[in-house]
Amino acid sequence: MRKIQFMVPVAVLALTAFTADVSAQTATATYEVQGIEEMALSGNPGALVIASAAELENGVTDATTTWDVTSNMTDTKVTGAIDLAMPTDVTLTVNLAGPTGATSNGAVSLTTTAADLVAGITKVQESGLTVTYGLNALPTAGVVASDTRTVTYTITAGT
Amino acid sequence: MRGLGGQTAGALTILLLLQAQPVQAQESAMTISGDPQALVIATAVAGFGPDPVWDEGTTYSLTATATSSVEAQLDSPLPAGVTLRVQLEPPPGALGAGAVVLSTTAQVLVSSIPAGSYSGLGIQYQLRATVQAGVVPLSSRRVTFTLVETP
Numbered sequence: 001m002r003k004i005q006f007m008v009p010v011a012v013l014a015l016t017a018f019t020a021d022v023s024a025q026t027a028t029a030t031y032e033v034q035g036i037e038e039m040a041l042s043g044n045p046g047a048l049v050i051a052s053a054a055e056l057e058n059g060v061t062d063a064t065t066t067w068d069v070t071s072n073m074t075d076t077k078v079t080g081a082i083d084l085a086m087p088t089d090v091t092l093t094v095n096l097a098g099p100t101g102a103t104s105n106g107a108v109s110l111t112t113t114a115a116d117l118v119a120g121i122t123k124v125q126e127s128g129l130t131v132t133y134g135l136n137a138l139p140t141a142g143v144v145a146s147d148t149r150t151v152t153y154t155i156t157a158g159t
Numbered sequence: 160m161r162g163l164g165g166q167t168a169g170a171l172t173i174l175l176l177l178q179a180q181p182v183q184a185q186e187s188a189m190t191i192s193g194d195p196q197a198l199v200i201a202t203a204v205a206g207f208g209p210d211p212v213w214d215e216g217t218t219y220s221l222t223a224t225a226t227s228s229v230e231a232q233l234d235s236p237l238p239a240g241v242t243l244r245v246q247l248e249p250p251p252g253a254l255g256a257g258a259v260v261l262s263t264t265a266q267v268l269v270s271s272i273p274a275g276s277y278s279g280l281g282i283q284y285q286l287r288a289t290v291q292a293g294v295v296p297l298s299s300r301r302v303t304f305t306l307v308e309t310p
Contacts, residue, residue: 022187022227023306027217029243030197033209033288033295040205068206072290123290127206 037071037121039078039155041131047146048092048135059136068127069099069155076121076155079114083150086110089141092149093134099126107134110151117153189221189229189306191282197297198243198286211287219247220278225308228270233261234301240292245302248281258285261302270309 045062049055069078078096086092091109094117098104102121109115137144195214203209221229231245242260245268249255253272260266288295 020308021305022308023189023221025189025191025219025304027191027282027302027304028194028299029284029286029302030194030297030299031237031241031243031286031295032197032199032297033241033292034199034201035294036201036203036209036290038203038205070203070205070207070209070290072203072209072288072293074293123293125203125206125208125290 033072035073035157037073037076037155037157038069039153040068041153042066042068045131045133048133049146050135050137056137056139059134061132061134063130063132065131065133066128067096067131067153069121069129070125071121071155072123073157074122075119076157077119078117078121079154079156080108080110080117081112081114081152081154082110083112083152085112086149087141087144087147089138090144091134091136092151093136094151095130095132095134097130097132099124099129107132110149114152114154121155185222185224187222187224187227187306187308189219189304191219191304192217195282195284198284200286200288203290208290209288209292211285213286214284215281217282217284218279219282219304220276220280221250221272221306222276223272223274223306223308225274226310227272227274227306227308229268229272230265230305230307231259231261231268232265232303232305233263234303236263237300238292238295238298240289241295242287243300243302244285244287246283246285250275250277250280258283265305268304 042065048060093107093109095107096117098118104118198212200209244258246258247268249269254270256268
């Protein structure tokens with residue numbers, strides 16, 4: 001069987017839709033992103049009450065609140081302090097869960113001097129991070145009447 | 160020889176005053192009213208990204224002699240995590256593309272603009288940044304708007 005091949009000339013017409021720039025104008029857009037560090041707490045913890053020998057030995061905790069954070073900076077940290085000193089042999093602690101990449105210092109005893117709770121917060125936005133309050137007392141503290149303390153959290157600018 | 164009125168030539172002189180007024184051919188053109196205010200991101204809600212900022216203080220006008228579109232592009236890229244969007248109010252009968260993220264490649268902002276003249280159309284600039292963008296010092300970019308006749 002013999003095959004015959006034909007060369008078929010094909011004319012390809014490229015139909016190109018053309019456009020024409022007829023006028024150009026420019027505007028200068030000036031922009032800036034400033035350092036931002038924001039944190040928020042979901043609310044107050046429940047009352048921390050030590051009412052049994054086991055609670056006296058182990059302490060009590062509350063983990064019903066959360067905190068949110070946004071920072072576009074590097075090495076932002078959160079500190080915490082209370083407005084008044086705790087009674088002798090009574091300790092109030094707080095443990096902030098750290099956002100991704102940051103370091104939580106765990107359960108930190110609060111005093112009237114700001115203590116680092118979370119460090120190394122870097123370019124992050126997270127919400128619903130657990131806040132755990134703890135109350136511990138030694139037997140020597142005796143009976144302590146119901147009282148409150150205000151915990152002030154401060155988010156400090158990084159670099 | 161006789162004139163138009165039948166009088167004998169030489170007795171009547173007709174003066175023809177010819178005044179040539181310039182005839183301007185209308186050309187396609189686009190103008191913008193000026194530069195936007197500085198776009199400064201400085202706030203956020205905890206747990207969320209930085210708040211975007213807007214400027215709606217400028218307008219554009221254009222005359223199109225044929226169906227046209229408007230494109231825009233930046234002179235150089237923005238830092239990582241920072242976006243500049245521009246939204247043009249479309250003329251009647253045209254198609255607006257909404258808030259378009261600008262880059263160094265021309266993006267169509269409005270298309271199918273019918274021939275005609277339009278003025279006072281709004282321009283919205285929008286700056287957004289992620290937390291990963293970090294702190295970005297005051298900088299500027301030139302936005303080039305181009306009116307393009309489309310087939």
